[in-house]
Amino acid sequence: MPSRRGRTVHKTCNLCEACCGLLIDVEDDRVVRIRADEDDLLSRGHVCPKAMALTELHQDPDRLRRPMRREGDRWKELSWEEALSEAAERLSAIQERDGSDAVGMYLGNPGAHNFGTVATIAPLRRALASRNQYTASSCDQNPKHAASLYLFGNVFKIAVPDLDRTDFFLVVGANPVVSNGSLMTAPGIRRRLRALKERGGTLVVVDPRRTATAALADRHHFVRPGSDALLLASLLQVIFSNGLGSATHLEPFVDGRRELERLVLAFAPEAVEERVGIPATEIRALARDFASARSAVCYGRVGTALHPFATLTNWLVDVLNLVTGNLDRPGGALHARPAVDLAELTERMPDSGEREWKTRVRGAPAFNGEQPAACLAEEIATPGPGQMRGLLTIAGNPVLSTPNGGQLDRALEGLEFYVAVDIYCNETTRHADLILPPTSTLESDNYEIVFHQFAVHNSAKFSPAVLEPEAGALAEWEILSELALRIAERKASGLGRQALRGLRRARPFFAPRRVLDWMLRIGPYGDAFRPWRSGLRLSRLLSEPSGVDLGPLVPTLASWLSERGLRIDLAHPIPVAELVRLAGELNAPLPTGLMLIGRRDSRTNNSWFHNLPSSVKGRDRCTLLMHPDDAKDRGLLHGDPVQIRSRVGAVEVRLEITDEVMPGVVSLPHGWGHGRPGTRLRVARAHAHASLNDLTDELEIEPVVGNAILNGVPVEVARAAADV
Ligand SMILES: Nc1nc2c(c(=O)[nH]1)N[C@H]1C(S)=C(S)[C@@H](COP(=O)(O)OP(=O)(O)OC[C@H]3O[C@@H](n4cnc5c(=O)[nH]c(N)nc54)[C@H](O)[C@@H]3O)O[C@H]1N2
Ligand SMILES: Nc1nc2c(c(=O)[nH]1)N[C@H]1C(S)=C(S)[C@@H](COP(=O)(O)OP(=O)(O)OC[C@H]3O[C@@H](n4cnc5c(=O)[nH]c(N)nc54)[C@H](O)[C@@H]3O)O[C@H]1N2
Ligand code: SF4
Ligand SMILES: [Mo]
16 A cells, blocks of 8 residues: 555556556655556556556666767767757758758657657647658558548548457457557457457457467468458458448448449459468358358458558458448447547648658658658668758657668768657667657656547546656657747747747647647537536546546447548549559469568567566567478478578578468567667667568558558578577
8 A cells, every 4th residue: 555655646558559547656756566447447457567667667777868969989968958959950950951851750659659749749840841751650550541541531530440349350460469459449458359259259360370369269360461452352352242241321422332343353262362371262251251240340450551552451441341331330340539539630730731742762652741661761871952961750769660770770870960859779869969858658647649549439538647757857748849949940030930939938838738628628529618518628537537438439430421521432543553453463473482570579569668677588589480381391490590581681580480370471570689789778788689670671662652561571591500
């Protein structure tokens, strides 16, 4: 029990998308215990081992607490004023000299989990006004945003599986038991999947690896990496040609069904079975079972996003739900109705200009105002107008997380000036001239603005900082808004400059709590600034620390479409062109050789959790998984050190032989490779291992949105010359 000077604070864990509710006991400004909040509306007592590591993270001696400047090989602390003014001045000076595009920005994954960052990133982008915008989304969910844009008219209008009510859950390329769910905030996946079974429901998993999720499934189909679009098109073919579809209340909004029916004729199960790796009879059975279930939902995640037909695949997932009558209905796929609705909010924002163009060097597509991360290195290294000479990274580690990280690593050395807003000096940020570290997550307020959008139950929860920030520390939003205002000030003249200076002084007025209150008030449950009305405001969230219940997911799509005069076009030219390209693939030679895919581990988080002893202890996790037949063909034994070679590089790891992966497929987790010199990660360096993204190919991108193709990478594997 907390002592007299102790207290218990509610917090939402913001390490992953599950958004679990924690109760944190604090004594004398020290965390003494972290446990699950049994009353949390979403998580109902679920937590994973990572939440327990929050204290370790907070206390990690390598976590940066003061701004640092690199002077040769050494780092020196400097004051916030010096750091912020130098950052803003030097970035703006490069832009003044070489144009706006000469400074780029990369935003990484923890940015989406930080309310302060989400609230301040738009003004910072606007102040920089550069086309060189990058985020981890182009190595992740951009194909889902594109599919939602083409179907429902908004990148944030992403349909969520109604996991707790469905009768048939078809999981394609996701491993929520380990990842804790993505674009599906549903903490406690194991429990929810058990409940599905108990109500007589069915779980089917399609994955080249028998994952922890697949192990719980009624059926698991091995699938050849990158072939999901063929599988989904084939399911549609069976459904259309056997009249298995169901009419829905969305019918009045749907166009192009005939054309889609015609296009998928090419993908009969017999035509795709060899490429997909699932027998035609099983594809037919899956189509029938899915279509005849009382309710069913198909859900695809990272495994559907990192291959050559990623946008089409994500589009087909929603289309399958639609044509079987499962879109916008309980038990199927529904859109959440969060208290701050990003889809509605983006409609209210002034348009920030061009959303799509081609990149300078390669002519790759930009999507949703950002360029593919796969192009980052070449945009830095290739001379000419628009070459990136300055860089700002925020909560990102692209050297380990983007394709051909080794090449990016070298390119970063050539930058004239680089500022990192990050808590660690890691493989990427070691190249920075300045590192600006924000307060730790325990010292920050939190509202999961992004992930309420994808939650399986509508709710709203605010959690205040657990600990007082250390003296002199700045929150992420303070750093970013300071940079935005200082850069904008340098660019403005006369009155504009004065106004910006005034805004800078009034910065507390734009603190995230205040911004959140505004957003709640103009949101779907708010009072629209009419105080005589009752409506959701921050004060209510503060008084209900385990979350405000806003009810189960309900159908909203028909009204969303009709209010905006939108229609669902099943013959949308972009997916249709992709279907035609896919049909062309049916005659291409079948790939031979090994294909490399990634994987995640329940104790780690992408690249940045490996400096915490609890996440690296125990057995080696960065091993190559290989099927026994493939190992035998190569004369390899379990535990052998092996070299994996691709077009772009080679790494060495230990081999694990297992029939958990299908023949022809090998698997290595991403996020490792901490042996590079000059980082300040003592624990991670001792568990360095190798980076998967030293093998992935930056030239391989998906053509619609430019997503990196990080799965299905052709590789060769042989015994390594020396031990690893
Ligand atoms: N081969 C392969 N590559 C992949 C993937 C894959 O499946 N296979 N997955 C992809 C996916 S889904 C993603 S999302 C990306 C992730 O790509 P990134 O976002 O580039 O990488 P992370 O490893 O999440 O690195 C997060 C960074 O944020 C810092 N950080 C942590 N907390 C904070 C904070 O509160 N504030 C700030 N400012 N910094 C913080 C960490 O120190 C670290 O530098 O990786 C992608 N890369
Ligand atoms: N513990 C832990 N949790 C995490 C993270 C973490 O690093 N660690 N990362 C977080 C992030 S940033 C994200 S985006 C989410 C990701 O959440 P998920 O998508 O659920 O997680 P992944 O493990 O990437 O699952 C992708 C699955 O796709 C399979 N796969 C690979 N290629 C193909 C293919 O071509 N077709 C099919 N059908 N399957 C394929 C892989 O074997 C893998 O099982 O997890 C989040 N949660
Ligand atoms: S599942 Fe995710 S949100 Fe929940 S405790 Fe673990 S890391 Fe935190
Ligand atoms: Mo991600």
